[in-house]
Amino acid sequence: MFPNPDPTRHGDPLDRAEQPPMSACVTPGAHGSATIAVSGEIDVHDAPDLCNVAVTAMTTYRGPVTLDLTAVTFCDCAGLGALIHIRRQALRAGRRLLIRAGRPVGHLIQLTGTGPYLHGPGSGQPVTLPSRQTARLPT
Template sequence: MNHSVLRLSVRESDGPRLVAALAGAMDWHTAPQLREETTRLIAADRRLVLDVSAVTFCDSSGLSALVQLRRRALDAGGSVVLAGVPAHLLKLLEISGLGPVFLGDGAEEPEEPDGPHDLW
């Protein structure tokens, strides 16, 4: 049985944000690990940059874990921004409408064309 692997490493940063790099698959196998490890990072520093350049795959569970992470960061007065987004993940973010949320400064909210409701 071939299980997904996800590695997270924290880098030194000169700026005001904590920088962490993800490598591997963000899927239903690794989403619990992603939520657990990034929750600890948000507790340490509410402003997080995730370098996802080495993410090889992302499904809806991985995307959901990112959305949950962002919610926790916002609740704590922080933000989450993705950097080094590969084409396959960029397409998923664009299709889901989350591109502006994760690729900007982390402060934008998703548009709600049908009125106020919380999809996330």
């Protein structure tokens, strides 16, 4: 194990008790739409839950589904895999999926080059980053 550079933090850095849990809240909108507001950290422990919530929302609501990730504080490769899975399910079902990404998720999407897929046909909007300018990833 690597030495902990922060003497105020104790324990294993992977200890789930020290990490804010992921939270997902589905809010119905107009014309059968829904928004899934996600906060906290999306990692290997939470990614399956995010997939379940999103797929359930896409089968329950008939309008566009917005995945609002602006309050997510951390997202690892398992979380990115969950987003790709959710996007794949939306494409298979012919559903419109809109993704709003905050800095952690947006940065991961940019680093991995997955923006074009996550933005893909039927999304209706780019993956966005909260900043002075909206970054448009290539389509």
